Amino acid sequence: MAAPALPAAEGEPAPLVRSPSFWRSVFARLRRDPVALAAAAVILALLVLALFGPWLVATDPYASSVLRRLKPIGTPGHPLGTDELGRDMLARLVHGARWSLFMGVTPVVLAFFLGAAIGITAGYAGGLLGTAIMRTIDVFYAFPSVLLAIALSGALGAGIENALLSLTLVFVPPIARVAESVATQLRNRDFVEAARASGAGALTIVRVHVLGNALGPIFVYATSLVSVSMILASGLSFLGLGVRPPEPEWGLMLNTLRTAIYVQPWVAALPGVMIFATSISFNLLADALRSAMDVKG
Amino acid sequence: MLRYTFNRILYALPIMLGVSLVCFLLVHIAPGDPLVSVLPPDATEALRRQMAELYGFDRSLPEQFLRWLARAAVGDLGTSIATARPVAAEVARAVGNTVTLAAFATLIGFTLGAIFGFVAGYFRDSPLDRLASALAVLGVSVPHYWLGMVLVILFSAQLGWLPATGAGPGGSTEWAWDWEHFRHLILPAITMSVIPMGIVARTLRALVAEILSQEFAMGLRARGLSEFAVFRHVVKNAAPTALAVMGLQLGYLLGGSILIETVFSWPGTGFLLNAAIFQRDLPLLQGTILVLALFFVVLNLVVDVVQTALDPRIRRA
Amino acid sequence: MASVQPAPGAAPPLLEVEGLVKHFPLRGGLLGRAGRVRAVDGVDFSVARGETLGIVGESGCGKSTVARLLMRLIEPDRGTIRFAGRPVGSPELPLRAYRRRVQMVFQDSWSSLNPRLSVEESIAFAPMVHGSPRAEALARAHALLDRVGLDPRRFAGHYPHELSGGQRQRVNIARALALGPELVILDEAVSALDKSVEAQVLNLLQDLKEELGLTYLFISHDLQVVRYLSDRVLVMYLGRVAELGPAEAIFEDPRHPYTQALLRSMPSLDPDARTREAPLQGDPPNPIDPPAGCRFHPRCAFAEPVCARREPALAVCGSGHRAACSMVEPGSGHSRAPRRAEEVALG
Numbered sequence: 001m002a003a004p005a006l007p008a009a010e011g012e013p014a015p016l017v018r019s020p021s022f023w024r025s026v027f028a029r030l031r032r033d034p035v036a037l038a039a040a041a042v043i044l045a046l047l048v049l050a051l052f053g054p055w056l057v058a059t060d061p062y063a064s065s066v067l068r069r070l071k072p073i074g075t076p077g078h079p080l081g082t083d084e085l086g087r088d089m090l091a092r093l094v095h096g097a098r099w100s101l102f103m104g105v106t107p108v109v110l111a112f113f114l115g116a117a118i119g120i121t122a123g124y125a126g127g128l129l130g131t132a133i134m135r136t137i138d139v140f141y142a143f144p145s146v147l148l149a150i151a152l153s154g155a156l157g158a159g160i161e162n163a164l165l166s167l168t169l170v171f172v173p174p175i176a177r178v179a180e181s182v183a184t185q186l187r188n189r190d191f192v193e194a195a196r197a198s199g200a201g202a203l204t205i206v207r208v209h210v211l212g213n214a215l216g217p218i219f220v221y222a223t224s225l226v227s228v229s230m231i232l233a234s235g236l237s238f239l240g241l242g243v244r245p246p247e248p249e250w251g252l253m254l255n256t257l258r259t260a261i262y263v264q265p266w267v268a269a270l271p272g273v274m275i276f277a278t279s280i281s282f283n284l285l286a287d288a289l290r291s292a293m294d295v296k297g
Numbered sequence: 298m299l300r301y302t303f304n305r306i307l308y309a310l311p312i313m314l315g316v317s318l319v320c321f322l323l324v325h326i327a328p329g330d331p332l333v334s335v336l337p338p339d340a341t342e343a344l345r346r347q348m349a350e351l352y353g354f355d356r357s358l359p360e361q362f363l364r365w366l367a368r369a370a371v372g373d374l375g376t377s378i379a380t381a382r383p384v385a386a387e388v389a390r391a392v393g394n395t396v397t398l399a400a401f402a403t404l405i406g407f408t409l410g411a412i413f414g415f416v417a418g419y420f421r422d423s424p425l426d427r428l429a430s431a432l433a434v435l436g437v438s439v440p441h442y443w444l445g446m447v448l449v450i451l452f453s454a455q456l457g458w459l460p461a462t463g464a465g466p467g468g469s470t471e472w473a474w475d476w477e478h479f480r481h482l483i484l485p486a487i488t489m490s491v492i493p494m495g496i497v498a499r500t501l502r503a504l505v506a507e508i509l510s511q512e513f514a515m516g517l518r519a520r521g522l523s524e525f526a527v528f529r530h531v532v533k534n535a536a537p538t539a540l541a542v543m544g545l546q547l548g549y550l551l552g553g554s555i556l557i558e559t560v561f562s563w564p565g566t567g568f569l570l571n572a573a574i575f576q577r578d579l580p581l582l583q584g585t586i587l588v589l590a591l592f593f594v595v596l597n598l599v600v601d602v603v604q605t606a607l608d609p610r611i612r613r614a
Numbered sequence: 615m616a617s618v619q620p621a622p623g624a625a626p627p628l629l630e631v632e633g634l635v636k637h638f639p640l641r642g643g644l645l646g647r648a649g650r651v652r653a654v655d656g657v658d659f660s661v662a663r664g665e666t667l668g669i670v671g672e673s674g675c676g677k678s679t680v681a682r683l684l685m686r687l688i689e690p691d692r693g694t695i696r697f698a699g700r701p702v703g704s705p706e707l708p709l710r711a712y713r714r715r716v717q718m719v720f721q722d723s724w725s726s727l728n729p730r731l732s733v734e735e736s737i738a739f740a741p742m743v744h745g746s747p748r749a750e751a752l753a754r755a756h757a758l759l760d761r762v763g764l765d766p767r768r769f770a771g772h773y774p775h776e777l778s779g780g781q782r783q784r785v786n787i788a789r790a791l792a793l794g795p796e797l798v799i800l801d802e803a804v805s806a807l808d809k810s811v812e813a814q815v816l817n818l819l820q821d822l823k824e825e826l827g828l829t830y831l832f833i834s835h836d837l838q839v840v841r842y843l844s845d846r847v848l849v850m851y852l853g854r855v856a857e858l859g860p861a862e863a864i865f866e867d868p869r870h871p872y873t874q875a876l877l878r879s880m881p882s883l884d885p886d887a888r889t890r891e892a893p894l895q896g897d898p899p900n901p902i903d904p905p906a907g908c909r910f911h912p913r914c915a916f917a918e919p920v921c922a923r924r925e926p927a928l929a930v931c932g933s934g935h936r937a938a939c940s941m942v943e944p945g946s947g948h949s950r951a952p953r954r955a956e957e958v959a960l961g
Contacts, residue, residue: 139315142594144552151586154574155323190726191736194786197685198740198793199713208739212730231440235556238442239571254443258560265450272443280438287434 029292036288042281050101053094061091061248070264081267083253084260085246089267092248093274099249100278103242104230107164111171112222118172119179120214124187124206134180141173149232153241163242167233171225178221182214220290227282234275250275302602309598313591317369320587321362324579374584377573384584387569392588395558395565399550401486406493407543410436413494414501419531421506430502436495445488445560452484459484462562485561489554493546500542501535508534537608544600548593626699627660628797628829629684634658634693636679640902649902653679655853657693658928661797666823666830668844668861670837670876674901676853677833681801684831685718697797714744717790721802723782727774727789733759734770737789744793751792758788762818780811784818791822799831804839816843837880841865846934849873852901852909855928859935869937871914908940920947 030036049056065086073081080089122133140148152166186192186209195205234251236242243249245256250271257268368374374384410433417429453461460481508531517527555567562568566585573582636654654676661667669677682688684695686702686709697715700707720726727736737758738751746754756766762784774782783803790798800819804812816839823830834840840847840861847864849857849872857870868874905912911921921940928936929943940948 135311136315139312139319142312142316142597143319143590144549144593146549146553146555147586147589147593150555150570150574151320151323151582152326154570154582155327155579157328190720190722191728193682193687194718194720194726194789195728195739197687197713197718198743199710200739200743204743208731209728213728227438234440235442238556239559240575251440254446258446261446261450262454265454269443269447269450272440272446275440275443276438279440280434283434283438 026289026292030288033288033292035284036292039281039284039288042277043285046097046101046278046281049094049097051098053097057091057094059088059091061087061095062246063087070260070267072264073266080270081264083257083267085256087248089270092253093250093270096248096250096253096271096274099243099247100230100234100251100275103160103163103167103233103237103249104226104278107167107171107233108222108225108229110164110168111175111225112218114168115172115175115222116179116215116218119176119181119218120183120206120210122176123180123183124202124210126184126187130180134177137173137176137180140169141177145170145228146232146235149236150239150241153236158241158244160243163233163236167229167236170232171222171229174225175218175222179214179218182217183210186210186213216293220286220293223282223289224286226286227279230279230282231275298606301605305598305601309594313594316590316594317366317587318362320583320590321365323583323586325358327579369584369587374587375580377578377581384581387581388566388585388588391564391566391569391585394563395551395554395567398482398485398489398558398563398565399547399554401482402489402550403493403543403547404490405486406490406546407497407539409490410494410497411501411539413498415505415531417498417502418505418509421502421509426502429498433495433498433502436491437499438495439491441488441492442556442560444491445485445557448484448488449560463564485557485563488560489550489557493543493550496546497539497542501539504535504538505531537604540607541600541604544596544603548596548600551596552589552593625663628663628698629661629831630694630696631660631680631684632658632694632696634680634683634695635691636683636688637691651901652853652904653901654683654690655904657850657853657855659848659855659858661829661831663796663829664827665845666832666843668840668847669831669833669850670835670840670847671850671856672835672876674852675850676901677850678801679853680850681718681799681831681833684799685716686712710744714793715795716797716799717793717795718799718801719783719786719790719803721805723779723786723806724774726786727782729774732771732773733764733777733785734766736774736785737792740789740792754792755788758791759785761791761822762788764788778811779807780815783807783815787815787818787822791826795828797829797831799833801833802835803832805834805836812839819843837865837876849876852904854909855938856910857935857937857939858928859932859937863932863935867932867935869931869935869942870910870939871916871941872910873937875913908938916941916948916950918948 030040063086065082068078068082068086070084070086071078071082073079075081078088078090080093083089083092118133118137122130122137124130143151149166149170152169153163156162156166192205192209195209200208233242234249234254237249237251238255240255243252245252253271254268254275257271260268372385374388376382377384377387380387413429413433417426417433420426449461452459461484463481517530551566553567554563554565555570557563558565558567559571566589570582570585572578573585634654634657638651638653640649640651657676657680659667669680671677679688683690695702697707697712702712703709727733731739734752734755737755738746738748741751741754742748752770756770759766759769764781764784769777769781769785774785777785786803803819804815807815819830820843822828830843832840832843844861846859847857847861848855849864849870851872857864857868857873864873865877868877905922907920907922907924908914908917908926911917914921918940924940924946926938926940926943926946928938931937931942940946941950942952944952
């Protein structure tokens with residue numbers, strides 16, 4: 001026997017509008033934001049450079065020449081000049097895109113998975129286990145990030161793997177904190193309690209109910225860390241930790257070109273322009289993403 | 298309030314212990330024989346044996362940690378390999394320079410950031426807001442070591458107005474409060490101020506906009522309160538968070554000064570760290586990081602307590 | 615409303631609660647004296663199969679805590695809960711099996727549904743947890759949607775934010791029914807709905823109860839609704855039972871001063887029955903530090919010194935009707951208490 005039919009007029013909207021899913025509406029809002037589009041375009045360009053650069057620019061970034069050291073911008077054959085070892089700047093900048101994107105994005109991606117796992121576990125489990133986990137995280141969080149990155153890199157020694165490791169470790173605590181806070185809030189929501197009341201086990205509840213709702217905010221937070229990661233990674237290379245010569249990583253290039261600032265200042269500043277452009281694009285995009293998500297979908 | 302302070306201190310103690318542990322372990326994660334890390338490469342056998350005993354490498358790890366901790370607590374942070382001077386003395390010398398630099402940078406950054414943030418928050422969505430917000434985003438996104446280089450190129454290499462390196466004339470490492478030394482401070486301080494400026498501006502913008510949008514702010518205007526009175530009200534409400542952010546930024550600058558100090562050869566703790574890393578001077582590295590990290594923890598604690606004291610809403614019973 | 619009174623010798627009660635206690639520690643920090651919120655401080659009642667027991671009381675009286683204790687979402691500090699004669703959580707009735715037989719509908723229709731799951735997925739979740747294959751669970755979800763008045767062809771694939779409050783609450787009801795429970799706890803299930811929608815959902819609940827032979831525990835602060843729906847009513851105050859009895863008795867002849875005050879505070883549409891003075895005096899209760907003796911005595915118009923000294927137990931004052939008041943308990947020492955038989959005999 002069916003319940004009484006729904007009267008269209010009283011208190012309930014009769015026609016059901018199929019409204020777009022949450023993420024689709026976020027993207028729609030992003031599409032209308034000119035700043036977000038510009039930032040996305042820059043990042044896309046960088047991705048293209050990173051992936052296809054070596055085919056677009058034929059010059060060898062490692063070919064050095066004592067005669068052609070520190071040529072200015074606009075030199076025929078070297079549109080952006082040459083560095084202190086005579087290598088073509090344009091080629092090195094283009095090849096450097098791979099390095100910088102890789103070194104910037106990878107730690108955040110790794111930290112996202114690690115931090116989310118740790119934080120969600122701590123937040124959902126709560127109690128003694130949760131506290132123990134979070135206190136350990138707090139110890140690492142107590143270090144200023146730059147200091148921690150340098151401390152770890154300094155102790156481990158230079159090299160890409162070490163730099164990636166130390167950067168990942170630097171980003172795990174803040175992500176874990178955000179994850180824990182989100183998971184704790186979710187744990188107290190009625191639908192999670194209802195899931196518990198239906199007899200589901202913790203793992204099932206986390207998989208079905210918590211993850212879907214938690215990963216979104218954590219992801220948004222993580223995107224805001226990408227630009228920091230890039231600057232930090234380049235910074236490590238700038239100090240001589242991280243990527244080793246002769247690789248064309250932008251931070252490393254800034255380091256080796258430092259002595260050239262009196263001779264060819266603008267060539268020496270070029271790698272930084274790239275870092276700047278990338279960083280600001282990621283920041284603008286992350287900002288736009290956050291405000292697009294702010295309006296309740 | 299007193300109870301909150303006490304609890305907060307109690308909470309900070311295990312953190313400090315954990316931080317010390319991490320610093321201690323740094324030496325042990327370094328590849329190779331830890332003894333090699335603390336000895337100069339040309340050490341004699343006698344020295345080697347002496348150091349082994351001193352550091353207690355033959356004992357268990359927890360015991361080593363306790364011995365190290367006990368010595369650190371009384372100020373003995375070991376001896377620098379490169380200079381053979383006590384680490385504590387080196388750090389003490391450098392800290393003053395870094396604090397000077399960071400303090401100025403925080404001041405500049407906070408002032409500019411507060412101005413931008415207030416303007417942006419007050420005139421939300423106006424062209425003024427967009428300008429201020431754009432400057433804030435620039436501040437947060439710029440790689441500050443590169444900015445330092447650019448400023449050096451502009452003001453030092455090209456225009457010759459300001460010196461490029463060092464804390465004083467002739468590359469001296471001692472600080473004095475005179476104009477000559479001040480000239481050396483300007484570029485590094487400005488460079489360092491950019492990121493805090495950006496962060497403070499962004500935080501304040503959001504905060505001011507939120508305070509203004511709250512209905513009681515409109516109520517104040519409706520009751521005929523002058524704009525200035527409303528402004529004062531906004532300042533009062535924003536102050537605790539603003540000060541907290543400023544305090545935190547100061548902490549980050551102290552810890553993260555290495556990059557700027559490297560660019561400008563500023564003789565502070567960051568520069569010391571740089572030297573320590575490249576000379577593989579692990580006692581110096583360890584000691585410097587310990588001091589900086591603990592400083593940061595204490596600073597966070599102070600900021601927390603001050604912010605709670607100022608904000609009447611967070612008053613605990 | 616037909617009143618069902620658990621008569622002696624009838625079928626055993628479906629749910630029996632004895633001595634239920636739950637205190638929540640306050641976070642007082644390391645040095646401070648940590649108080650405790652005595653949310654539930656000794657509650658006894660039973661629910662017969664097929665009846666609707668309404669639980670009423672002001673906010674803070676502990677009714678929602680009782681609901682969560684019954685659902686074992688939180689663990690009681692003391693007391694026993696027996697379902698169909700077996701202790702809950704014991705080997706005779708493991709928690710997982712108990713959960714199939716008792717379900718709950720929450721107040722906030724929005725936060726009770728996972729915004730990421732479609733309506734049918736939300737309803738099908740519990741059966742799948744208990745082993746149903748996905749297709750079967752979804753089919754069951756569709757059938758339930760139909761039963762609660764939502765056309766599955768239109769609603770099954772939609773998400774909670776696309777539905778109205780009343781529709782969401784119907785989904786919650788369907789979700790609660792998915793495991794085929796015998797007892798359904800409705801914790802303020804209609805409180806957040808508009809009046810017209812509330813009426814529809816109440817009618818739905820009545821129909822479902824008859825059709826599926828359900829037993830309801832209906833928690834609410836809205837006395838009118840409780841009166842409409844319940845066979846028996848339990849009045850809670852500060853974590854304890856103040857009065858318990860058939861709905862008629864409670865509403866026509868309330869014996870506990872608190873119940874009387876509650877009923878007087880129901881606004882009446884009759885202009886002649888205007889309220890002149892506030893029915894309840896004194897400060898609202900503090901569950902951290904309840905008054906000594908009878909918890910209600912600071913606000914009671916009939917309080918006497920004995921009320922501050924001893925806490926009255928539930929005493930019979932009618933058929934199936936009990937109240938925890940010194941005025942009702944014979945020989946309590948209150949001037950209005952009935953004399954005990956011996957006392958009368960002694961003159």
